[in-house]
Amino acid sequence: MRLPFFYGWVIVAVTFVTMAIGVNARTAFSLLFPPIIGEFGWERGVTAGAFSFGFLVSGALSPLIGRMMDRHGPRAVMELGVILMGGGLLLAPLTTQPWHLYLTIGVLVGGGSVCLGYSGQSLFLPNWFVRKRGLAIGIAFAGVGIGSVVLLPWVQSMIEQTGWRTACTAMGVLVLVVLAPVNLLLWKRPADLGLEPDGDASTGTSVQPVSNIVDPAWAATDWTLARAMSTARFWWLALGYFCGLYAWYAVQVHQTKYLLDIGFNPGVAAWALGIVSLLGIPGQILLGHLSDRVGREWIWTASCLGFAICFAALIALAWTPTLALLYVMVAAQGALGYGVTSIMGAVVLEIFEGKQYGSIFGTLMLAALAGGAAGPLVTGFLHDIYGNYTIAFLIGIGVSGLSAATIWLAAPGKVRAVAGQLHRSYAAAGGGSNSA
Numbered sequence: 001m002r003l004p005f006f007y008g009w010v011i012v013a014v015t016f017v018t019m020a021i022g023v024n025a026r027t028a029f030s031l032l033f034p035p036i037i038g039e040f041g042w043e044r045g046v047t048a049g050a051f052s053f054g055f056l057v058s059g060a061l062s063p064l065i066g067r068m069m070d071r072h073g074p075r076a077v078m079e080l081g082v083i084l085m086g087g088g089l090l091l092a093p094l095t096t097q098p099w100h101l102y103l104t105i106g107v108l109v110g111g112g113s114v115c116l117g118y119s120g121q122s123l124f125l126p127n128w129f130v131r132k133r134g135l136a137i138g139i140a141f142a143g144v145g146i147g148s149v150v151l152l153p154w155v156q157s158m159i160e161q162t163g164w165r166t167a168c169t170a171m172g173v174l175v176l177v178v179l180a181p182v183n184l185l186l187w188k189r190p191a192d193l194g195l196e197p198d199g200d201a202s203t204g205t206s207v208q209p210v211s212n213i214v215d216p217a218w219a220a221t222d223w224t225l226a227r228a229m230s231t232a233r234f235w236w237l238a239l240g241y242f243c244g245l246y247a248w249y250a251v252q253v254h255q256t257k258y259l260l261d262i263g264f265n266p267g268v269a270a271w272a273l274g275i276v277s278l279l280g281i282p283g284q285i286l287l288g289h290l291s292d293r294v295g296r297e298w299i300w301t302a303s304c305l306g307f308a309i310c311f312a313a314l315i316a317l318a319w320t321p322t323l324a325l326l327y328v329m330v331a332a333q334g335a336l337g338y339g340v341t342s343i344m345g346a347v348v349l350e351i352f353e354g355k356q357y358g359s360i361f362g363t364l365m366l367a368a369l370a371g372g373a374a375g376p377l378v379t380g381f382l383h384d385i386y387g388n389y390t391i392a393f394l395i396g397i398g399v400s401g402l403s404a405a406t407i408w409l410a411a412p413g414k415v416r417a418v419a420g421q422l423h424r425s426y427a428a429a430g431g432g433s434n435s436a
Contacts, residue, residue: 006199007190008128008136014185015121015140018078020147021179022116025085025171026054026109027148028155030256030273034266035164037257042098044257045380050101051253052377054110059369061114066362069123069188070355077123078183081115082175084108089172093165116179119365122345123358127189130197130212131292131419133349134299138288138342145284145334148277156270212417219415223354225363233351233410237364240300240406242371243399244340247307250375250396251314251333252276258314258389262321272330279334288342293420295413296343296350304404306336311396318388344368347407350416 003010029051037047069077088108095101114120121140129136151171158167190197213219221227228234252273259269291299313329345361352360375396382392413421 007187007193007195008197008199010185011125011128011187012136012140014182015125016143016146017182018116018143018179019118019121019141020143021151021175022081022085022113023118023144024147024151024277025089025175026113026117027144027252027273027277028152028167028171029105030253031152031156031159031270032164032167033253034257034260035159036095036101039164040098043384045377045384046098047101048253048376048380050098050106051110051249052373052375052380053102053106054113054373056370056373057107057110058114058119059366059373061111062119062365062369063359063362065114065120066123066358066360066365069120069358069362073188074120074124074186075184077115077120078186079180081112081120082179082183083112085112085116086172086176086179088112089168089175092168092172112175114365114369118341118344119362119369122348123361124186124188126345126349128197132198133346134288134291134296134342134418135285136288137345138285138339141288141341142281142284144338144341145277145279145281148274148280152270152274152277156266160266212419212422213415214413214417215415218351219353221354223352223360224356225359228352228360229363234360234364236406236410237348237351238367240403240410241344241364241368242374243403243406244300244304244344244371245368246371246375246378247304247311247396247400247403248337248340248375249372250379250392250399251307251310253376254379254383254389254392255314259317259326262318264321264326268326272326275330276334277338279331280338283335283339284342287336287339291343291346292418295418295421296347297408297411297413299339299343300347300407301404303337303339304400306332306339308397308400310337311393311400315390315393318390347410347412350412351410353416 033047036042037044065077068080085108088104088111091108092101092104095104118141122137125137125140126133155167155171158170187193256269256273259272260266264272287299287302309332310329313325313332317325317329348361348364349357378395379389379392382395383389
């Protein structure tokens with residue numbers, strides 16, 4: 001039975017809900033961090049290491065998840081993520097030793113997050129759109145912002161009223177009850193339902209887009225993982241993604257505790273974390289849409305600039321803890337920084353499109369998640385060594401700049417043009433063939 005609208009938007013809606021719950025259930029570790037330290041008295045580096053260890057687990061699983069996606073599709077991947085994350089959150093309240101936290105929040109929640117979060121969704125969602133790829137991914141990933149507005153204050157309220165253990169249990173139940181059934185609606189690509197990307201088949205249009213291929217020889221290559229890894233582009237992407245997630249999670253994990261340290265009250269600190277994701281809603285949608293017009297490289301650069309401004313504002317807050325600087329930090333991180341997620345999958349697909357895209361993207365996410373692990377861990381240990389976050393945040397600024405440079409070197413726009421640049425690729429090809 002045909003729907004009156006393109007099924008790709010159902011995929012976007014399911015991803016929206018999954019991201020709203022799945023990503024924020026992991027982000028909530030920043031809220032759990034202070035009461036866990038307060039209860040057990042563990043060092044910050046050791047405690048934050050559980051979150052970082054989860055990234056190492058995610059990184060190790062990422063190539064396997066990519067292969068699983070290539071073979072079994074998104075439903076199998078997402079339901080595995082639901083079981084792992086839900087189980088980890090339900091077991092976390094039993095923690096009495098650091099290794100318990102590493103097992104539950106690290107191994108189980110971390111393993112589940114690679115399926116339910118940005119990595120897992122980017123393995124199939126870009127297949128459903130070409131001309132509107134950035135916009136669709138931006139809308140889907142904006143679910144993180146809506147979830148943060150609802151979920152994070154709810155979690156903070158439970159922590160204050162009944163403790164962090166109750167909050168973990170409630171999140172685990174939510175993951176299992178909501179995400180298990182809704183992800184049964186997923187399909188890997190529109191061809192599985194007899195459709196074409198962007199809904200062309202469902203709307204009956206016969207108009208064929210002009211070619212988006214800029215480099216025909218590159219686009220014609222049957223990209224296997226081994227072939228991709230033999231190219232410089234693959235390794236530029238790996239470095240760029242490592243640095244991008246390093247910056248992202250270096251600030252996200254330590255932000256709440258840092259704001260408490262410099263004098264902000266718990267309510268303001270929790271509000272700041274939530275508003276960052278809230279601002280990611282218009283940021284991801286707008287930047288995703290703009291990436292369809294101006295190119296992925298420019299939007300990645302804008303997002304990295306957002307993280308650099310965020311780190312600079314955090315350093316300044318130690319000297320001048322004003323609400324004005326807090327607003328700058330929050331806006332730069334959410335409205336600009338979070339834009340990287342709306343193009344992360346698109347960049348890889350436009351360079352290495354093919355049957356083994358899942359394996360290639362999953363392997364690249366090994367580097368990205370290693371960066372996500374390194375960010376909180378290095379930042380925590382630098383704080384323990386120097387007694388403040390200044391050196392760690394300065395490193396964050398440098399890492400952000402390096403990430404921007406590497407995406408320009410990978411140059412996805414020199415392989416396939418975005419919709420707003422199709423006239424250029426068409427002219428360069430002399431009015432060539434249809435879009436690949």
